[in-house]
Amino acid sequence: MSEIIIITPVKDSPATTEKTIEAVCQSDCAAEYFVYDDFSGKETKELLIDAQKKWGFHLIHMEDLTNKPSPNYKLVLQEAQKTAIKHGKPLAIVESDVIVHPNTFRQLLEIVKTKPDAGLVGAITVDQDGKYNFPYNFEKSKNTQVIDTSRSLSFCCTLLSLPFLEAFNFEELSQKKDWFDVTISHQARKLGFRNYLAKGIEVLHLPHSSRPWKQLKYSNPLLYYIKKLIHQRDRI
Template sequence: MESLHIITPVKDSIEFTLETIKAILDSEIKVPYTYTVYNDFSTPENTKILEENAKQLGFRLVNLSDLTDHPSPNYLLVLQMAQKEAIEAKAGLLIVESDVVVKKNTLQGLFDGAVARPDCAIAAAVTTDEAGVINYPYLHAKGNENKIYAEKKHCSFCCSLLTLDFLRKFDFHQLDASKNWYDVTISHEALKKGFQNYLFTVLPVWHRPHGSRPWKQLKYKNPLKYYWLKFTKGLDKI
């Protein structure tokens, strides 16, 4: 693993997204890297904002509407394209979702931590609220602050590095296209193939749960409507 291929999948939530992008670009990264934002059918207004910021800030923007007619979410397509590019570049694939704000040392820290652990498939940063308290989806990590340890539960893709060795061992074209999200499946596949997934509570990132998918806020505000959408529209399959 010689470099990083950093990606952020995006659909609207433009203010959160721009914070995510700027924090990544402001990171202290010592290894070569590329940064790609995958725009998954944001509104025309938000797409224009992303295009303007791509020119100003210097990140690569891929508008998925140019590549597919499949409605959002297109997480599988993003993972498959990003895996191919990462392998070709001998890079690790580092996913930072658009409701996460990294610290200056987060991305390099995950790279260094993964390289130091030859059996690592996924190196994940723990998520916290703005006050630094561990939050969803890593509530089970409370009490394990300031550690690095093998995680038997799945690792979320809020801020996670998938190592080159693992990318070469598991083809994302094998994933179930009927699902929407793949962190659980990929985490389990890594363990099946003899790897370990590591949670880095020494590298906390600020996470605003479901900020990248506002409709999921209904789970807390209007659970009946959330589960109606989940089961009648087939949303949020993992």
């Protein structure tokens, strides 16, 4: 019997997606794993089909659910919430540029068990040198603390507790946004839950591999914000 529902939204980036899926599927935690393909290209679709045959996860193609162009993160979250509540399990989100360890989900579950007020619990992200990186590079001291944070938790690798999932209906998420980690983090605290960042649970993050245009935020910030405004991208 599964202990947790895990999802990975996918939009291309086949190299990192393959590593993400393999790592999740080698977890030592019993899980139901759902991969949502959000209108990826041919190479990624073929990779996902082959990976599904190998690992046996649930593969959902968003074109079977909607005609709306990518990104469809809101619909993914709504579908995942329904599944988690139906199974009576917490929900873990792992993005397709993150590589977890075999014990990552078990460690996250242990925190939820010991902190019944938890809304969200996030694993901290590191680069290939083991240094904290985006979106948690504001954390300067390396330690293993689990900290109660008022900052938003990214959905890089984050667990949403069942009580929180039952308390806030994702149907209420705005149609005008593309990404919802900030909104959902704030909503959890608004409802009286606490959000925790687990600095001792590290996952490898290869930022924005599925959205290479966003690298402009670091190399040419002005051009990034111009394109973001013109193309209405990355609405948070």
